[in-house]
Amino acid sequence: MPLHIAYGDPSALRARCEIATVRTTRPEETAYEPGALIPAGQWRPMTGVDVKAVTAPRRPLDSTLVEIVRPPYREGLPLEALADPLGDPDSVYLGQALAKAGMATTTDNYEDGRLIGLHLDNWDKLPYAGKHTGRRRICLNLGPGVRYIILGAIDAQAVCRAVHPDYHADRYPHTQDYRDYVASGRPIRIVRIRLARGEGYVAPTEYLLHDGSTEAQDRPAAAAFWLGHWPRGILPSLI
Template structure:
């Protein structure tokens, strides 16, 4: 299944989102791992065709849906308690990450500090055939700056079947599969979703290529993250 974003008003979605395509980082872009996938400038406003492309069918799988939400965070509230009222008692708080200003992508390899670029998470360690059932990630932008979620429109199952045509669904999708997919000249449309301080998202980060971004903004942004199995609409939508 491709990228689906839950929304109520097309104009509200358009006001928050831009679109571009993915490319492979150049060797001269030494801050990145070799072969990393990153956004190709320029970003442009969403056209009607872009909005139709991310419009979910009538009954989408909640586990594959992106939602732009307002998490119920109050100043002074322990972050570990934020998801207690969201219906998944097994939800896990993953911690925080700080992104510097004006970063095209934000996640680095903790072993050597090089940027990963757009990547695939693997907390649930599911094979290709079951990848669409993984937990979704909740993100809350703690500020002080604005940040983005950058997410790809081609799902991990499609990429894995394309790069490994003999696989029967037993292989575990990996970021390297996406890197090979782009290196072969195959396009991956990207959507960039703006998150102001206090905004958040629910997204299938084990199923879709993604990363954070602070491109074009002069302030850093901290974000907090959780993993859980939450139904669509459990948090108020911003679009």
Template sequence: MPLHIAFGDPAALRARCEVATARAASPDDVEYEPGSVVPSGQWRPMADADLRAVSAPRRPLDSTLVEIVRPPFRDGLPLEDLIRPMGDPEAVYLGQALARAGMATTTDNYRDGRLVGLHLDNWDKLPYAEKHTARRRLCLNLGPGSRYVILGALDAQAVCRAVHPEDHHEWYPHTEDYRAYVAGGQSIPLTRIRLDRGEGYLAPTEYLLHDGSTEHQEQPSTAAFWLGRWPRGILPSLV
């Protein structure tokens, strides 16, 4: 299933979103791992066709749905306790990540510090047939600056089928599959969603290519993350 965003106000969604395509990092992109998938950089406003493309079906799987939300954050509330009212007692707090201002993508490889580019999470380590059932990630932007989440429109199962047409059922979809797909000359549409301080998202980051971004922002941004199984609508929508 491709990228699907839950929204009730098309104008509010458009005000937050821009679209572009992915490309392979060039040898001149020395801050990135070789073969990384990165945004083309040519972001443009969301058109009618882009809006239709991300519109969720009438009965989407909650596990594959993107929601732009306002988590119940307030100063002084322990972040570990923020998700208690959300109904998943097994949800886990993953911690925080600081991104300096002006980063096209934000995630680095802790081993050498190079950026990994747009990537697929693998906390649940699910095979091809089960990849769409993984836990969703909740992100809360703690600020002080705004940030973006970048999401690819092509899901992990579709990419796996394209890269491994003969034996995809035996594979565990991985970031490397997306890298091979883009290196082979294929295009992946991207959507970039702005998140101000106190705002966040719920997204299937084990199912969709993604990363954070602080491009064109003047302040750094810290994000807090959780993993859980939450139903659609558990948090107030911003769109």
């Protein structure tokens, strides 16, 4: 299933979102891994066509849905316990990450420090046939600056099928599949969603190309993350 965003007010969605495409990094962009994917060119406002493209079906699969939310956090409360009341006793607190100001993408490879660009998570280690059933990630922007989540519009199963025509149910979709997809000349549209301090998202980062960003921001932004199986609407929507 492609990128689907839950919303009640299309104007509120459009106010937060911008559209672009991706490109492969060039050899001289040594801060990144070779072949990494990053946003290409200028971000543009969302149109009515763009809104329609990300509108979820009437009965969406919760595990593949993106929600823009306000997590229940107050200064001084332990972050580890934030997800405890949300209904998944097996949810996991993943910790925090700090992004410097002005980063087009934020995630690095802990082994060598190079940025990995837009990527696919694999916490659940799910093969092709079950990739759409993975846990969703909750993110809370702790600030002080604005942070973005960038999401690809095409899902991991569709990319896997395109790159591996002889795919089988136990193949494991991977970030490299997306890199190969773009390297073969096929475009990927991406959506950037703005998150102020105290705001966050619930998103299937096991299923959609993604990364954080602080591009064009002059302050750093820390974020906290959790993984779990949560139904739609478990947190109050901002849109």
